Amino acid sequence: xxxxxxxxxxxSVNYPKxxxxxxxxxxxxxxxxxxxxxxxxxxVRSMVKQFRKEGSLTAAALAExxxxxxxANGELTRTAVDATVAKCAVSxxxxxxxxxxxxxxxxxxxxxxxxxxxxxxDNDFLAGAAxxxxxxxxxxxxxxxxxxxxxxxxxxxxxxxxxVQLAAVIxxxxxxxxxKEIVQSGASAWTNPQMLAILQGAPQANNFVGSLGSIDFxxxxxxxxxxxDNKQMIIHPMWCFAGVFDTSPQLVSxxxxxxxxxxxxxxxxxxxxxxxxxxxxxxxxxxx
Amino acid sequence: xxTQDTIQTDDSSYTPQLTQRDRIRLKKPPFAxxxxxxxPETVDALRGWTxxxxxxxxxxxxxxxxxxxxxxxxxxxxxxxxxxxxxxxIAKIRTLVNKGFRILHWGNFHYASDKDEESxxxxxxxxxxxxxxxxxxxREAEKQQGDYRAKEALEENEAxxxxxxxxxxxxxxxxxxxAPKLTAxxxxx
Numbered sequence: 001x002x003x004x005x006x007x008x009x010x011x012s013v014n015y016p017k018x019x020x021x022x023x024x025x026x027x028x029x030x031x032x033x034x035x036x037x038x039x040x041x042x043x044v045r046s047m048v049k050q051f052r053k054e055g056s057l058t059a060a061a062l063a064e065x066x067x068x069x070x071x072a073n074g075e076l077t078r079t080a081v082d083a084t085v086a087k088c089a090v091s092x093x094x095x096x097x098x099x100x101x102x103x104x105x106x107x108x109x110x111x112x113x114x115x116x117x118x119x120x121x122d123n124d125f126l127a128g129a130a131x132x133x134x135x136x137x138x139x140x141x142x143x144x145x146x147x148x149x150x151x152x153x154x155x156x157x158x159x160x161x162x163x164v165q166l167a168a169v170i171x172x173x174x175x176x177x178x179x180k181e182i183v184q185s186g187a188s189a190w191t192n193p194q195m196l197a198i199l200q201g202a203p204q205a206n207n208f209v210g211s212l213g214s215i216d217f218x219x220x221x222x223x224x225x226x227x228x229d230n231k232q233m234i235i236h237p238m239w240c241f242a243g244v245f246d247t248s249p250q251l252v253s254x255x256x257x258x259x260x261x262x263x264x265x266x267x268x269x270x271x272x273x274x275x276x277x278x279x280x281x282x283x284x285x286x287x288x
Numbered sequence: 289x290x291t292q293d294t295i296q297t298d299d300s301s302y303t304p305q306l307t308q309r310d311r312i313r314l315k316k317p318p319f320a321x322x323x324x325x326x327x328p329e330t331v332d333a334l335r336g337w338t339x340x341x342x343x344x345x346x347x348x349x350x351x352x353x354x355x356x357x358x359x360x361x362x363x364x365x366x367x368x369x370x371x372x373x374x375x376x377x378i379a380k381i382r383t384l385v386n387k388g389f390r391i392l393h394w395g396n397f398h399y400a401s402d403k404d405e406e407s408x409x410x411x412x413x414x415x416x417x418x419x420x421x422x423x424x425x426x427r428e429a430e431k432q433q434g435d436y437r438a439k440e441a442l443e444e445n446e447a448x449x450x451x452x453x454x455x456x457x458x459x460x461x462x463x464x465x466x467a468p469k470l471t472a473x474x475x476x477x
Contacts, residue, residue, distance in 0.1 A: 048379075081383070082379060082383065084377075084379035084380065086374045086376040086377060087374065087376075088373040088374045089373070089413070089414075090373075091413065120373050123370070124370070124374075127368075127369070127370055130367045130368070131349075131367055131384065131387075131389075133350070133351060133352055133387075134351070134352045134353075134354060134360075135351045135352065135353055135354065135365075136353070136354045137353060139307070140307050149354050149356070149357060150354070152357055153354055224367070224368055226333060226337065226365065226366050226367070226368070227310075227313070227332075227333045227337075227365070227366075228309055228310060228313055228336070266413075272380075274380070274383070278387075282354070283351070287307070287309070
């Protein structure tokens with residue numbers, strides 16, 4: 001039974017709500033791509049940059065007193081792949097009420113817009129996996145053998161700079177399947193520090209999760225899918241993909257009046273990512 | 289590729305092992321595209337395929353599958369290109385077409401005439417870029433179709449020519465067989 005005439009909390013004039021000390025970050029992916037491709041500045045006075053590819057010559061044995069006419073073996077041909085710059089953009093609006101009385105300001109919006117653009121560019125890089133011509137399709141889950149088969153094909157194509165570790169950019173599901181394979185393998189695997197490295201390490205800020213068999217593994221999300229598979233990849237970080245990038249997103253801010261009294265903020269960013277050498281990458285398909 | 293690597297052609301086409309999930313997916317009807325896929329593997333890839341929620345272009349493309357370290361097989365699959373945030377990508381689309389990709393479909397483009405207000409605003413903000421992209425896509429796709437139809441017509445002509453040559457050879461042989469044999473005297477005369 002309630003007690004009457006008590007001075008309760010509602011009797012006083014109190015703070016409606018108080019903000020916490022810490023704000024948790026948004027649960028969105030972090031970027032991974034820029035370290036795994038060859039990046040150059042935007043072209044000047046042109047919207048197209050040609051990424052060149054060197055040709056090669058072929059020698060042949062020549063017997064004594066034998067002429068060797070100029071033939072196809074001696075013809076050097078260079079090719080190129082075009083990167084055509086295009087922009088991506090994001091726009092937001094802050095009402096005058098928010099600007100005046102709220103805690104979200106233009107600087108915060110600009111920062112979040114830049115992050116959104118970075119994620120968009122990253123997803124564009126990941127989407128390049130689906131365009132690679134050579135593929136390994138896992139029966140069900142991704143296995144170490146699938147990744148090593150991709151590595152074998154890249155080396156077999158005589159991709160230069162084999163001393164640079166290849167990068168396997170895979171989905172979180174694929175990474176889980178690889179860890180499960182290691183855990184379920186025989187006891188001898190547990191005595192090998194190399195096998196343990198991929199199990200023990202915590203993911204880094206750039207999504208690096210460990211190395212195995214001279215392959216660096218990166219686990220992220222945002223892959224294209226098809227036929228029930230994630231379109232992942234193993235690539236040579238120097239020669240597979242290339243891109244041209246602006247220095248930073250540009251912010252255009254305009255105060256709107258009759259349209260609704262708000263501050264419009266639009267950030268745009270010029271870039272392009274292209275597949276430079278198809279033979280320096282292999283598509284890895286495994287279950288989503 | 290080394291000499292011991294071989295690429296099998298489509299007459300013994302690559303069929304990956306199917307999981308239960310694949311079997312369920314393959315029972316569904318294929319996604320209907322603006323342009324007909326050319327290969328049965330592409331139709332299989334379109335079964336149970338749901339289009340993305342963003343503006344996209346769908347391609348049919350060839351893939352070399354690494355079956356093992358000594359065996360590769362050529363097959364066909366689908367690939368999508370996201371054109372939501374960057375509709376000015378006709379140069380990239382042409383690069384993919386030159387690589388052997390074939391335009392099958394596109395969708396979720398933004399137009400000024402859309403009922404959705406946000407979609408309208410986006411179309412205007414990007415300068416009607418999706419409408420321009422669609423014009424370019426139609427042009428590229430029709431050109432591919434034209435090239436494909438021309439190639440089909442050439443192959444049909446060649447097949448008919450061979451059939452005619454075989455028929456004429458057969459007729460000639462039949463005539464020669466049915467011609468009356470001359471006696472030695474008639475032959476010398």
